[in-house]
Amino acid sequence: MRFSKMFIPTLREAPADAEAISHILMLRAGYVRQLASGLYIFLPLGWRVLGKINAILKEEMEAIGAQEISMPILHPAEIWQQTGRWNAIGDEMFRLKDRTDRDMCLGMTHEEIMTWLASREIRSYRDLPQIWYQIQTKLRDEARPKSGVLRTREFIMKDSYSFDASEESLEKNYRLHADAYHRIFERCGLKFMMVESDPGMMGGATSHEFMAPSPAGEDEVATCGSCGYSANVELALSSPVKNEPVDWALEEVHTPEKRTVQEVSNFLKLQPSYFIKSILLINNKGPVLALVRGDQEIHEKKLAKIIGDHRPARKEEVKEILGVEAGFIGPVGHKIRIVADSSLKEGMFVSGANKQHYHMKGIRAEREFSAEWADIHIAKSGDSCIKCGNPLNIERVIEIGNIFKLGTKYSSALKAFFLDENGQEKLIIMGSYGIGPARIAAAAIEQNNDKDGIIWPKSIAPFDVELLPLNMNDAKTVEVAEGLYKALKGKGVEVLMDDREERAGVKFKDADLIGIPTQIILGEKNLKEGLLEIKDRKTKESVRVKIEEAVEKLTRA
RNA sequence: CGGGGCGUAGCGCAGCCUGGUAGCGCACACGGUUCGGGACCGUGGAGUCGAAGGUUCAAAUCCUUUCGCCCCGACCA
Structure with missing residues (x-):
């Protein structure tokens, strides 16, 4: 892609109402723009990043046998009334009426609709298990949207749902998802952890959250460095450090x-x-x-x-x-x-x-x-782990994914039965599993940035390399740049070429801001010696290599 | 929903207290010089001062109402 043809509106100064680092950098580097509170436009660079993340999600979901489908985001009220959530959920649900005065809502999640489909289509244990997933927009009228794309009113979510005939089978799907999530977040280059969480309004007994440590996060988790106990502070147990014994008269x-x-x-x-x-x-x-x-x-x-x-x-x-x-x-x-x-x-x-x-x-x-x-206190840093007694650490985190064992909460409400081997009617046992791609992107920025801008993990960067022909008025520079551009693209490398008639300084600043992991710098002096520079965005280290060897060197790494 | 802050050019801000011709920097357009870390000089375009109502000879400025955005808290499938 040519920079001159791509819409990348970088900002020298950050808009005043951005506070979180990821928010500031996404705005400054031209990845997103805000439409209204909690509503974001993804610009070409931002959309490419989401595309990268979604591709990883799809690969890992397909790898555990999940099948992609697409559900409407406009839902009839009846189904939500049947599960009771029409009333249980308050202002957070966007509600509207259609022209015939029928109550409708915008989907904040898809348990209801997925279960509705299962109830109509799944009849036999032979149809089970199933995993259905989608990458779909959700709408929630959040009380307080905040921190750029971290908490918005409209967002894309990868949500999958498992349908099983037995608890053991659910357990297997739950594990499959947990493992897939580990691979996904690892591939996305995030520091993260899986913690016990409160199932809350979702119903069901067991749930875990995947958390990316970052001061921009809204949640806190308690972790034990020695035994591995980790839980959301919403339910983390701890025992405080004991007092020195005293003996007082009453x-x-x-x-x-x-x-x-x-x-x-x-x-x-x-x-x-x-x-x-x-x-x-x-x-x-x-x-x-x-x-x-x-x-x-x-x-x-x-x-x-x-x-x-x-x-x-x-x-x-x-x-x-x-x-x-x-x-x-x-x-x-x-x-x-x-x-x-x-x-x-x-x-x-x-x-x-x-x-x-x-x-x-x-x-x-x-x-x-x-x-x-009972344990009714808030766990705090320095409390003792209830499993091993060692001190707990409390950390702020961004919730990037969650997995729930739902059991039969939704299948019973929506009459999703199947016939087992003995011809007995039984309720389908469900699980649901979510990941927020925009949160992955924001967490990646929160965890990987410096004073100059974003430092993308290679796997989710909008491009693999950025080509910087410093002087577009120099014939040799342009010739080498065009040659490299074609050669790299031919090898399947995604390359952004900054072909703008800009001064070198501007190109360097924008390149660092945008955060593509590798920069190829074409300067006149080096070119005269048959050399160019390959520079690492993260370490800022650059090596000079022969022009002819550049493609090989870049595709090998 | 409670508390706090802010709305003046695309972005960042000053002006408001003490009413009297709407300003600065960046960005943008044009000309020239420059060209490896957000260049310089000159010229120029761009604003219903968030909106409505009121006070006044006169309102960005004072008063009332209202809308929007951000932050803290509550809430959060």
Whole structure:
């Protein structure tokens, strides 16, 4: 491709509303443009990158026997009503009516439609297993689109769905996908990890996410360097570092106007980890007192699994229910339901005395109070791994893929049955598996860039090499450039030739910005000696080679 | 949805507080010089100052409403 013929609108300055590195670089290097919040146009270079990624996705999906199909993105409401998600999902679903006033929606995912197809077409165990996949647009009215193409309202997703006759068979498809995903992300040149995740609204029991470490990510994962435990912080378990044992007599201590853990901790000169943080919550059955250690935060999702939907109690409610203002509440002497973090089981603690301006010191679990025990705190860096005890590390990550065992949630709702060997009607067992190509691209940039621009992994770069004839007014330069361009293309190398009448500096700057992994630099002086330069975008190292040897050298690597 | 910020030329910004002819840099067009890391000189084109309403002799500037975009949080198949 000739640079002069390709639309590559590079920017010297970044638009002010871009913050994430990948966003800034995609805009500056002319890969994307924003249409509106969460809506992006992929320009020629950007679209080529997505094409590269999609080609890898297709190869690896076909390799595990998945078959590509294409589903509509406009869906009738009925099917979503049958699975209950029409109501379960709120504003995130784009809804509309057709001209006959029929409710419709834009597909945010395709479990419903895939299952609908399976329910009509799959009759026998002989038809199973199946894996169907597509690379298709999804629409979600995101509450907050952000970070360029990392979180958008319209995006392309590779989504596949497995249909099996048994749990064992599902397990096999799940493994096949996990393995394929590993190969895909490896081929795309990403640093990534597979972690346990919360299936959430998807239903089903098991799910994993594929995460690319990057400060631009929205999720956090806890990983253990020694045993390999890794999980999304949404469900990661951990045990905090234990306190030095103490032996206090049970006593009330005067703590005037000291309400927060930090205030009391400073006042009594005791680490926050010696405190019990008590928070009064209200669920549909009434008040619940939740307890975590003073240095921990309550994990709302973990807690919700135990006590259901809840909200914090209002100030008046705290007084009414516990008889004391919020700063001095503690677990001792109440009859209400108490859920406590397991880390409070051992040791002695300080907590509110349920008496204005007093705290109680020397509290021991199952002596001064009893509770339902569970892990309800947010895992943090330095906590101990629950499997091996070594310290956990918490990292920010970009979610680039996920895999779910769905079970029969969708097949039962949509009556997707098959007849087994014994003529028995059974529900199809399903799995669903997603990958976001644009997120792969953004994660690749987040993980591979320098002050000059993008450094693409070879596998997903828009071109293999960029040819830089520095002076287009020099006959020799043009002749060699054209020759190389043809020769390389003839060998199947994808080459972008910067044939613009631009100064050398501009070409260098744009080449670095765009980030094609290899640059071939044609300068007059070198050409006179029969040489050219091959330069590596990542290392900035260049070697001078004979013109005749260039093609061979480039195609060998 | 809650909190914060910003809308002035394609991009980055100044001007707004204290109302009085809309500016700078880059980009763009033309001419000339230059030509291996975003050149220089000269000339030129380009703006409903996000929108609507109000105050005023006069509004980019003050007031009200509204729309859009970004960031933090909530939410997130």
